[in-house]
Amino acid sequence: MVRVILETIPDSTIFQINREENTKADELSKLVQNTSDLSSSVYFEELGAPSTDRPGVLCVSSPDNWMxxxxxxxxxxxxxxxxxxxxxxxxxxxxxxxxxxxxYRRTFSAPTLKCVDRDEADYCLREVHEGICGDHLAAKALAYKVIRQGYYWPTIHANAVAYVKKCSKCQKFNNVPKQIPSLPGSVLSPVPFAVWGIDIMGPSPGRRGICIMCWWRSII
Known part of the structure; x- marks a missing residue:
């Protein structure tokens, strides 16, 4: 077994040491048998009672959260x-x-949801979004998928939006609108005052805000 472990350690070598050159290790091996013949270089302490009679108890107070x-x-x-x-x-x-x-939280169209704190919420978002079964959903779909898995916290939608914005893969490979912009076309109306429109332009120079012009078209 030792040779198998040593094969995993690079540059390892085994040396044989004679007994007269390793007297201290020999004395330590005889410690459990006889302590009267030990030299002064060996220090030991006798415990009158086991040190594990009183197990230590660590009190941990959970911080307050939304629950x-x-x-x-x-x-x-x-x-x-x-x-x-x-x-x-x-x-x-x-x-x-x-x-x-x-x-837990009751719902109308979903199973009973387990309420989680901030740390568990981050873990749920990470696993659903990019875990073993994750598919890098958008923010809205991510939030609803977490709910379908049975978890809830009040800011689930806002946290999903913030998480997706910080995902580098979503920012690199997200769908980009490729529709070519076109010029506005004319509007036809069958009768006078049948169609009303509003042109919004702004901000106008020297003035804050926008300028709105109402127009109407009719066929005479």
Whole structure:
């Protein structure tokens, strides 16, 4: 097994060291048998009790996110002090429910959606957009595909637009409109005042804004 591992290490060489030239390693190998015959160069410490009797506990507090007010109201009935915010929270919470301390959102035309925070939202966008099954969708299609996968957060559409704008492949290979611009054509009307039009020009020199001219065409 050692030879197999050494083959993966470049420029490795095995040397044989005689026992009289490696006395310290020989003394360490006898440490578990007899400690009275060890020389003063070997230091050791005896533990009276195992060091793993008291396992350490690390308390991690999760930061507040957009789900915190909903979870607090559904679990404990906690509402904001502002009456308008409290009324809005009651109205919005009607579509949410808790299951095993996880917030979910009810929908009409889609399955129940799991609510996620910012970090999980970025992971969902990345996997759906360019993951193993991703196809670099546009922003609107990307947001709806994430919803169909069963995930939700309030700013999903805005985050999808921002994510697509930062995707280099979408910017390089996105479809570019290739329609040739054409000159405006004449407008025909069957009766007088049947067609009205507006020409918008601007900004006009020396003045901010645009200039609007109304015109009408008729056939006499």
């Amino acid at each position: 915190t007010p909903y979870i607090a109201y559904l679990k404990d009935g906690t509402l904001p002090e502002d009456q308008n915010k409290a009324r809005y929270l009651k109205y919005k919470t009607a579509r949410f429910f808790l299951e095993n301390d996880q917030l």
